[in-house]
Amino acid sequence: MNDMTPTREQREAALEGMGCKRKRVEDIRFTQGKGNYVDDVKLPGMLHGDFVRSPHPHARVQKIDDSEALKVPGVLAVITAETLKTVNLAWMPTLAGDVQMVLADGKVLFQNQEVAFVVATDRYAADDGINKVIVEYEPLPPLVDPFKSMDKDAPVLREDLVGKMSGAHGPRKHDNHIFEWTVGDKELTDAAFNKAEVTIKEMISYHRTHPSPLETCQCVCSFDKIKGELTIYGTFQAPHVIRTVVALIAKLPEQKIHVIAPDIGGGFGNKVGAYPGYICAAVASIVTGKPVKWVEDRIENLTATSFARDYHMTTEIAATKDGKVTGLRVHVLADHGAFDACADPSKWPAGFFNIVTGSYDFPTAHLAVDGVYTNKAPGGVAYRCSFRVTEAAYCIERGMDILAQKLKMDPAELRLKNFIKPEQFPYHSALGWEYDSGDYHTAMRKMMETTGYAALRKEQEEKRAAFKRGETREIMGLGVSFFTEIVGAGPSKNCDILGIAMFDSCEIRMHPTGAGIARMGTKSQGQGHETTWAQIIATEIGIPADNIMVEEGNTDTAPYGLGTYGSRSTPVAGAAIAMAARKIKAKAQMIAAYKLEVHEDDLEFDIDGFRVKGLPEKFMSMKDICWAAYNSVPPGMEPGLEAVSYYDPPNMTYPFGAYLCVMDIDVDTGVYKVRRFYALDDCGTRINPMIIEGQVHGGLTEAFAIAMGQEIRYDDVGNVVTGSFMDFFMPTAVETPHWETDFTVTPSPHHPIGAKGVGESPNVGGVPAFSNAVNDAFSFLGSTHIQMPHDFWRNWKAAKELGAVA
Amino acid sequence: MIPGPFSYHRPASVADAVKLLSDLGEDARPLAGGHSLVPMMKLRLATPAHLIDLHGIAALKGISRNGNNLVIGAMTTQHELLASDDVAKSMPILHEAALLIADPQVRYRGTIGGNVANGDPGNDMPALMMTLGATYRLEGASGARDVPAADFYQGAYFTALEPGEILTSVSVPVPAAGHGYAYEKLKRKVGDYATAAAAVVLTMSGGKVATCTIGLTNVHETPLLAADAAKAVIGTGLDAATLKKAAAAAEAIMAPAADARGPVEYRKHVGGIMVTRALQRAASRAK
């Protein structure tokens, strides 16, 4: 060895593998305005489509007159449900087993529903055309309140389902009923409540909100009549699923459909499902023979595609006097709007809401979910959460605080008392999940120590006394949240989308010079896959991450995958990457053995190559092995160094975390200040700590927005009143609190690299922390539960109702 | 969110602009920073057939002194107001309020003329101009006239501007040396219009309020002067009872609309609090 020989540390560092705070490679183009988004796609002769939308929440469509619109210069066609019927596309299937109108077929069922699609030579002409389409409506009584949807005299929304007393998920109780889903042991749970020493019951609502990515939903469809091929550029979180859905509903051969998802400006669940815009643009392209672009504007995005949440959760907990939980009973009324357009795995009408037992050792539990129709936009999607997990986390974390209040116990102590213990893992929950791993007590105690929890409680006590003496108008709240997520959908034994198992995939091709390309079935929308996937490969096979190009989003080149949402990319595709890399490594080992003239078993992997055990100078680098793979493989071996892996995970992963929010509220104005927010996340093995931190910051900012004001609100007659960022709370850097992040590491025992996923944890755990802080602030004035969102005027209203303001 | 068709004109003088406006009639609208007008056009709530862009008129720009008045050209941007040392020194409340308008991007484009001529009760400048006793110069085919800000606002988006007239400048008397001032604005986030806001300019003498003017933003279909509230504080040391009385007098003239910022009752309540806080802060600044 001479001085130039790199040390082990230097060799390790050169890889920028797992654990490295590698800078995001995609940011080089994003920060220079060189991203390539769908709206950047401009094809020769491209036309533009835009929608005529309903001003009514519920009405019969009597007549659509397009004659004036067709006279507008540049307008080429007006597509209606009648046009779509000629190709059997007036309705489309939803991922939840329902069907959805593509364009109003006889009726409109929510305000801003798509009624007609105007195709024109440019976007301005299309909009001018829209304003000339005359639609005659006969208004019908709107159904806005989900609690009234199953009333005897409720207006029937879905005439297509009248008389069908069974849906995709079993029997229907009412024309406006979609499904009832029950889990758990009812008898045992009822018995636990009958003999409980203490019980609580509260209707906890998680209001309707929206993922609202900065880039709205959009596509360019281009049909080649000669080849019979359809190319779709779109903002798709799951490009392969879109390809298969198009093949099934448009009856096109799947090899003739090319789906390309270029750079995506945020998804958060908004871009999983299929929307009328995609179908209309495709049909318009088939009809006109020209490429057709459809780009949603902000109002359309907020009011027509994919809301989230809208769960009304009647929550009951049974416990002993000293605070040991003995039973959980939850009934959910789920408002799906006009069509059940959830993007859940097909067999899960309420997603994984049965994670609602949370981090606690409930001996028994029972859950029932009723899905209903209302005159609102269809959904609801998983907004930065694994299917309905954020609703479940909010439900149980609010419930535990309410129980603590009733027991006069500290909410952190109550949680510590009821946590699943480390030795109980793998833990079988009362509602049917097998939690893979966790160490909740350590995480909770670390949170309490780091934040000085006890001192904060003391300060709160003093402030409350001062408030009662009239010395301050500010109240202080501590919001504790301890969440357990269930992510990584999912094992084929319980997860599929339209019959396709929810595996994911990776293909790696190493090039002769020690570089390579990796392609995945996932699709980054900001998660930084191009950076982190390469880091996994770097560590697994000893090639620098910089030498690995990551490509996603083109269904012609990427292996089939189910896409990116539900924090599934790292748990599922991340595993596929490691497995594919290990196949590469296995072949590399054979090549190295041949070249070093030893038996394979005599080799050990050492950072960036193979070394003969006991003979440290006999070493072959992965770079050299790549070269050898293309010119001197062992006799009988195929040349090349490539591998594909399709990974069907054996179980979900269960990230968890302990959050604390410290908030001060001015009762006179309702204005709050988030004084501190501490987030400890355990996502198992940490691939890139900087990206994790970024993900946590982003998710917490969304959680802050949702809890403190972000909502999709309808007035009493079904008008949606939050159609722009003026009223739909989108915090800027000024409003966003400072985030303190921390972690523990409890690797997943069944995942090849022990990683669990993190992207959604902060949204899931953050919302209850904020809401618990507000509720905790007001609790000493006599309230048990104040519904979200906690914006200024609602805080003031709470204070007023509690007698704290005149 | 795509505007309808319109034609675009860029005159080089006030005379040309006025001529275009009177020739083209009701279908023509002046375009200043476009940050109120263009959003309305995108929603097709405004569908002017002609836009008369005022950016080509050099005479509409800049801040100058005329005796004891600051004269601000209509096309002076909010950013330029913030950059002016004269404004910061002699009329600090204008600086303070301009900083609470929207965000830097909007302030780079939005103009004082557009802000005060728009007639939107949500705009911050109108109530402030009333508080400061400003006068607007309006120029039309039949010449120029000066209208006090206090007489300008007639209803939401209804002002004393006659068809064919352009607001060319705003003349603001410099408040007395040693005056106290405050603009208190409650908003939900950066870029939001006021849930309620109050402007206070006062002078103190011997610990008592000597003179006081109070303006209110976004609590009525027009900006308001809270004369009774101002009267209630004159001669007092702003003790708790007086502040309460002033807030109540101000609330009595408020008639905000319920919107996503809150119900009527809340907006009036916080309107009163903005008055109280502005009075206290103004008094603490007075010399």
Ligand SMILES: Cc1cc2nc3c(=O)[nH]c(=O)nc-3n(C[C@H](O)[C@H](O)[C@H](O)COP(=O)(O)OP(=O)(O)OC[C@H]3O[C@@H](n4cnc5c(N)ncnc54)[C@H](O)[C@@H]3O)c2cc1C
């Ligand atoms: C996101 C956002 C947030 C905002 N928040 C605030 C806020 O908090 N507070 C606030 O005060 N404003 C706010 N605004 C409005 C902003 O200040 C506008 O710039 C201002 O209201 C209008 O000025 P402008 O120069 O853009 O006028 P324009 O939009 O060009 O014009 C507005 C109206 O005035 C007319 N007009 C313009 N100039 C003249 C003139 N010289 N003579 C006659 N008529 C004229 C136009 O014809 C039009 O009707 C916000 C705007 C945005 C987009």
